[in-house]
Amino acid sequence: xxxxxxxxxxxxxxxxxxxxxxxxxxxxxxxxxxxxxxxxxxxxxxxxxxxxxxxxxxxxxxxxxxxxxxxxxxxxxxxxxxxxxxxxxxxxxxxxxxxxxxxxxxxxxxxxxxxxxxxxxxxxxxxxxxxxxxxxxxxxxxxxxxxxxxxxxxxxxxxxxxxxxxxxxxxxxxxxxxxxxxxxxxxxxxxxxxxxxxxxxxxxxxxxxxxxxxxxxxxxxxxxxxxxxxxxxxxxxxxxxxxxxxxxxxxxxxxxxxxxxxxxxxxxxxxxxxxxxxxxxxxxxxxxxx
Amino acid sequence: xxxxxxxxxxxxxxxxxxxxxxxxxxxxxxxxxxxxxxxxxxxxxxxxxxxxxxxxxxxxxxxxxxxxxxxxxxxxxxxxxxxxxxxxxxxxxxxxxxxxxxxxxxxxxxxxxxxxxxxxxxxxxxxxxxxxxxxxxxxxxxxxxxxxxxxxxxxxxxxxxxxxxxxxxxxxxxxxxxxxxxxxxxxxxxxxxxxxxxxxxxxxxxxxxxxxxxxxxxxxxxxxxxxxxxxxxxxxxxxxxxxxxxxxxxxxxxxxxxxxxx
Amino acid sequence: xxxxxxxxxxxxxxxxxxxxxxxxxxxxxxxxxxxxxxxxxxxxxxxxxxxxxxxxxxxxxxxxxxxxxxxxxxxxxxxxxxxxxxxxxxxxxxxxxxxxxxxxxxxxxxxxxxxxxxxxxxxxxxxxxxxxxxxxxxxxxxxxxxxxxxxxxxxxxxxxxxxxxxxxxxxxxxxxxxxxxxxxxxxxxxxxxxxxxxxxxxxxxxxxxxxxxxxxxxxxxxxxxxxxxxxxxxxxxxxxxxxxxxxxxxxxxxxxxxxxxxxxxxxxxxxxxxxxxxxxxxxxxxxxxxxxxxxxxxxxxx
Numbered sequence: 001x002x003x004x005x006x007x008x009x010x011x012x013x014x015x016x017x018x019x020x021x022x023x024x025x026x027x028x029x030x031x032x033x034x035x036x037x038x039x040x041x042x043x044x045x046x047x048x049x050x051x052x053x054x055x056x057x058x059x060x061x062x063x064x065x066x067x068x069x070x071x072x073x074x075x076x077x078x079x080x081x082x083x084x085x086x087x088x089x090x091x092x093x094x095x096x097x098x099x100x101x102x103x104x105x106x107x108x109x110x111x112x113x114x115x116x117x118x119x120x121x122x123x124x125x126x127x128x129x130x131x132x133x134x135x136x137x138x139x140x141x142x143x144x145x146x147x148x149x150x151x152x153x154x155x156x157x158x159x160x161x162x163x164x165x166x167x168x169x170x171x172x173x174x175x176x177x178x179x180x181x182x183x184x185x186x187x188x189x190x191x192x193x194x195x196x197x198x199x200x201x202x203x204x205x206x207x208x209x210x211x212x213x214x215x216x217x218x219x220x221x222x223x224x225x226x227x228x229x230x231x232x233x234x235x236x237x238x239x240x241x242x243x244x245x246x247x248x249x250x251x252x253x254x255x256x257x258x259x260x261x262x263x264x265x266x267x268x269x270x271x272x273x274x275x276x277x278x279x280x281x282x283x284x285x286x287x288x289x290x
Numbered sequence: 291x292x293x294x295x296x297x298x299x300x301x302x303x304x305x306x307x308x309x310x311x312x313x314x315x316x317x318x319x320x321x322x323x324x325x326x327x328x329x330x331x332x333x334x335x336x337x338x339x340x341x342x343x344x345x346x347x348x349x350x351x352x353x354x355x356x357x358x359x360x361x362x363x364x365x366x367x368x369x370x371x372x373x374x375x376x377x378x379x380x381x382x383x384x385x386x387x388x389x390x391x392x393x394x395x396x397x398x399x400x401x402x403x404x405x406x407x408x409x410x411x412x413x414x415x416x417x418x419x420x421x422x423x424x425x426x427x428x429x430x431x432x433x434x435x436x437x438x439x440x441x442x443x444x445x446x447x448x449x450x451x452x453x454x455x456x457x458x459x460x461x462x463x464x465x466x467x468x469x470x471x472x473x474x475x476x477x478x479x480x481x482x483x484x485x486x487x488x489x490x491x492x493x494x495x496x497x498x499x500x501x502x503x504x505x506x507x508x509x510x511x512x513x514x515x516x517x518x519x520x521x522x523x524x525x526x527x528x529x530x531x532x533x534x535x536x537x538x539x540x541x542x543x544x545x546x547x548x549x550x551x552x
Numbered sequence: 553x554x555x556x557x558x559x560x561x562x563x564x565x566x567x568x569x570x571x572x573x574x575x576x577x578x579x580x581x582x583x584x585x586x587x588x589x590x591x592x593x594x595x596x597x598x599x600x601x602x603x604x605x606x607x608x609x610x611x612x613x614x615x616x617x618x619x620x621x622x623x624x625x626x627x628x629x630x631x632x633x634x635x636x637x638x639x640x641x642x643x644x645x646x647x648x649x650x651x652x653x654x655x656x657x658x659x660x661x662x663x664x665x666x667x668x669x670x671x672x673x674x675x676x677x678x679x680x681x682x683x684x685x686x687x688x689x690x691x692x693x694x695x696x697x698x699x700x701x702x703x704x705x706x707x708x709x710x711x712x713x714x715x716x717x718x719x720x721x722x723x724x725x726x727x728x729x730x731x732x733x734x735x736x737x738x739x740x741x742x743x744x745x746x747x748x749x750x751x752x753x754x755x756x757x758x759x760x761x762x763x764x765x766x767x768x769x770x771x772x773x774x775x776x777x778x779x780x781x782x783x784x785x786x787x788x789x790x791x792x793x794x795x796x797x798x799x800x801x802x803x804x805x806x807x808x809x810x811x812x813x814x815x816x817x818x819x820x821x822x823x824x825x826x827x828x829x830x831x832x833x834x835x836x837x838x839x840x841x842x843x844x845x846x847x848x849x850x851x852x853x854x
Contacts, residue, residue, distance in 0.1 A: 031641055078810055087817030089640050090587040094765055098809035101762045105802040218757075222652055225645055264660075267653035274646045275634045341717060367719035379714040381707055391700075392707045396719035398700040409699070416700075456719055 003251055009139035011247020012146030016201040017220060018227030018239035019153060020194030026234035027170040027190050030089075033096040034074060035198060035224060036217030037103035042067030042199030043118075043206045043216065044107065050119050063203050064196035071195030072188045074099055080184065107214040115213040118206040142204045149197060150240050157236065166190060170234070198224075219266075226266040229273050232280030242281065293352075294319040294491045295340065295460055300349030300359075302335055302515075309335045311515040312349070317460075317508075319354075322482065322492040324502040324523065327512035328535055333495045334376055336512070337464050340493070341373045342366040353460070368396055370459035374449045374466055376495075380437045386448050387433050390420040393455025423451045427481060443474045450481065460491045467498050479505050503527070511535070561791075562679065563747075568787040569682040570744050571764070575779050576689050577736035578768045584729040585709030586636070589644050591737045591764065593651025594624040596756040598738030599745040600658055603670040606746070613676035617742050624738020627654075628731040636726050651756075659753040669752025676746045685743075689736070693776045705729065709773065759802055766809045770816075 017035075024032055032038075046063030054062070078095050124137035157163040168176040169186045177183050202220070206212040227246055231238025250265050273280060295317040302310040310332045317323040325333050338344045340351055342363040351359045353369055361369070372393075381389050394416045424433050427447040432440060437448060446466055453461060463482070467475035479501050486492050496502055502509060503523045511518040511526060513535040519526065526532055557565070574591060581588050598620035605616035635646045658664045696702050707715040708725050716722045745751045767786065771779025790801065 031645070078814070081814050082817060085814070085817050087813065090644065091813045091817045093587075093589075093641065093644050094769065095810050095813045097758060097765075098762055098806040098813075100806075101758055101809075102803050102806035104758075105806070222649065225649075229645065264653065264656055267649045267656065270645060270649040271634070271653070274638060274642060274649075278638065278642055343713065343717070363713070363716040364719050364721050367717060373717060375714070379711055381710045381714070383710065384706070388703065392703055392715070392720075393718050395700055395704055395707075413698075452718070 003255060004248065005135045005143070006139055007248030007251035008244060009143045009247070010251055011244035012143045013201040013204055013243075014223055014227050014247050015240045015243025016146050016149060016197045017224040018231060018243045019150060019236055020197040021224045022228045022231070022234060022236060022239040023166075023190050024194050025228065026236075027166060028075075028079075028187055030079065030092040031096070031225070032071070032074070032191075032194070033093060033221065034100040034103060035071075035096075035194070036221035037100045037107070038067050038070045038074070038195050039198035039202035039220070040107065040212070040214065040217035041070055041103065042195065043202040043212045044111075044116075046199070046203045047116060047118060047206070047212060056123060060200065060203055063199040067195035067199035067202075068192035069195070070103075071191035075187055075191045080187070104214060111214050113214065115211050118210050118212045120207055120210055123207045138204075138208060142208075145200065145204075149200065153193070153197075153236065162189065222270070223266045226269045229270050229278075229280055232282035235280070235282040238280055238282035292319040293317065294354055295493070296352040297336070297340075298350050298352065300336075300339060300346045300351060302332075302339060302344055303347045308515050310339065310346075313512070313515070313517050314349075315510045315517060315520055317491060317493055319491055320486070320489060321507040322486050322494060322505055324506035324509040325493055325495045325512065326497070326502055326509060326526075327518070330514075331512040331535075332515040333512055334464055335515075337373060337462050337493070337495060340366075340460075341371055341462055367456055367458075370457070371462065372453040372456045372458035372460070373462035374446075374453050374464055376464040376468070378445055378449060380445055380448055380452075382438060383436070385434050385436055386424060386429055386440070386451075387417075387420055389437060389448055390423055390452050390455050391416065393452040394420060396456055420455060423454055426454075426484075427451045428477075443470055446470075446478070447481070450478075450485075454485065454490075458490060460493065461485065462493045462495075464495050465497065466494075467496055467501055470498075472500075475501050499527075564787070564791055566677065566679055566682060566747050567744075568784065569679070569686060570740050570747065571787070572686060572780055572783050573682075573689065573740040573743070574737060574760070574764050575767050575771075575783050576686075576693065576776065577733040577740065578764050579771070579776055579779050580693075580729050580733040580736065582768055582773055583709060584705045584726050585712070586726055586730055586733075587640070587644055588635070588647040588730065588733075589761065590628075590635075590647035590651040591733070592756040592761050593654040594628060594734040594737035595741030595744070595760075596651075596655055596658060596753070597624045597627055598741030599751045599756075600664055600670070600741075601738070602742035603673050603745045603751055604664070606673050606676075607670060613674070613746065617739065617746075620742035621735050621739040624741070625731050625735030628734025629727070632727050632730045636723065636730060655753050655756050664753075667753060669750060669754075670745075671750045673745050673749045673751070675749055677743050682743065685739075690776070690780075697775065701725075706773075762802075762809055763805050766805055766812065769809070770812045 017039075021032065021035055024030065042063040045066035046059040049059035049062040050056070074096070078099060079092060082091055082095060124141045127136050155163075157167060165176065165181045166186050166189065168179065168181055169183050173183050176186075202212075202217060205220070206216065209216075223246070227242045228239050229242075230246060231240070231242025246266070246269065249269075253265055293316045297316075298314050300310060300313045301308065313332075313336065315323075325336065327333055335344065339346055342358070342361050342365065346359050349359070350357050353366075353371065356369070358366060358369060358371075381392065397419075398412065398416065421430075421433065424430060427450055429444060429447055429451070432444065437445060440448065450463070450466065466482075467478050470478065475498055482492055482494065482505055494502065494506060506523045508520060509523050509526045510520045511529075511532050513531075518531055518535060519529050521529065574595065577594075578591050581591075601620040601623050602616040605611050605619055606613065631650055635643060635650065638646050659667050664670070696705075704715065704720045704725055707718070707720060708722050712722050741756075767783045768779045771782040
């Protein structure tokens, strides 16, 4: 039982990551390889806020805004000009890789490659007792917040005007523009949301581990990609389910097999899904294969 | 009569949609066969099936007695099937000569690591063959021009030269005169006939009624993915069903058998 | 032969030459249009194979080098069928997953000494060997470039489906390119291991990938000399500026990559770049390129 909750908590972190990435993919058709670094910057921003004595919720907010703004800047100054030049798909991938490198290096220089302690005060500590087992409070809260965030996202996408605009642009950008939607604004909103959600995930990971470093995000990048490939690229529902599944599988696998295999699982899933069913669980059957 | 190409009960379904439904027809060796029909009738799908870009859901495609239904495009090219594309698919960032030379790929016998005189001689020979093909379609003056600088009509001719470079037995032309004026399409017609005179069998998909009537020996009519009829180029226009397919059921008298000017 | 150079300069020269080999590997895949993020994985395979053979067996250096190259090639060949069937972003992800999986396997495995890497690899690589190796590579590249195989590669890159319709076995072209690029990357990894004497899993990450990609993208797809000359030029420049090894280098490369992509999304050898430039230099006002039309009379007389 504890494993399952643990798995779900971890999975919800992954789901938050995946949802952001799939949102950007579904609307813009690009994968942001700088996503992980951006969320690490968000974690560090939250750390700075906490050190200033700000309460935890505010610190989380600071982290979210930082990551969101970084994402938007990436889009405005790098990706949008590329779009205007009708650059080939690979250019976007490489451009985000380049930005990731810059962000990593700056952060590494700034922190002297040291791992910083992430304070846990203010975060839920201790454990709940559920069904006779001790479940860490932090995990449960993480799970709860993630669920709320995803529900809010789903509500926004499906029930609000701006959310519908996002879906319209995802479906067909030109038509949406003809109908008066400002697609650049939609892109910026999507990037902001993606960054903010990822920051939440990153902050919780940092709080769980009680530490954060410039390379904290690296492992998460491929996890995010694994999540969306598993769930189907472009599907928010798929990202949520994919993330939860991946989290649970990982936790169970590491407890029964060996903890070293944790990192392998994400890659194994990516490769297996790409070979067997590239469109994932809920994705559109686009021309992923020839 | 030797049949070079035979389609037998060929169907292509995409999910629930039947793009091509139980199509059967034969193309005689050495003939120019027209494939016509209103937009969406499935003509390009048929061409894609013959050239190996699609696999039939049912039925067989036979080339000179051999079942080629499952073959991939490069094998079909090696078997002597070449095609042009409705949307014109030339290699950009390349010259006319380079485009046609890629068509010569199959006939390069030398291994890639062969150096020296043998290779140089083969290169020279292939260049010469390409040059002759380019002369044939009337593009000698622009042989070294980047294809992006050419007019639409010239680009179409490059594509035909490139297809001919593979020395095909069967040439599939998918709307080669789309968007051309009368003079240009007449030239293409002459080109097709001269290619045919060399023994190349041609399957011509086109909306140009004049061209089809003038140049084709037989015409197959498709509508809604099925064969409507198969007849000679003048008789086919007298068929009521063909008129209806093109014009709808109200204006049947508006189409007269075009004066072929023979 | 090169003893008159300072040891540090010699080291940098060797590093540049090995980097060139890696650039060649990536260039080969780009020439056929394969957008793979896997090269560092194959370099890791090569580096570790050579290192393990050198430190744990009595086999000579040449055997280690050969084994590294072959093993990298074999792994490339094994994963080529699934990876090559993917397109666009899926291919980028699949190849990245493959490379990262290799690195992670190395990091967690005791056999490879885990995250600590392997040290004490004997220095076997002399500059002369590197020059010979590169010379061979260049000759092969040039022969390929001028042959029908080179034309076929370009056709596959530009438009696979049309190339296939003209008789080119697209899968085989890409398979050969992917596998030989893997082997070359493995060879580069092995050479590097024997030059720097220490390897660890962390050196096979994004940083080198970005540098190599910068050179290949900027150098363009037209001719192998583009990326190679660019590699040499920028390496010399880097040494002159003496920022080698500092933090700024990575940042500059990252920024440079982005800037290049903005200016020339298709690489610097893209002809359309220069056409636009030429037109503007000639002062034309019309945006459409002049089309060449034949006079009607000329045609009618054929």
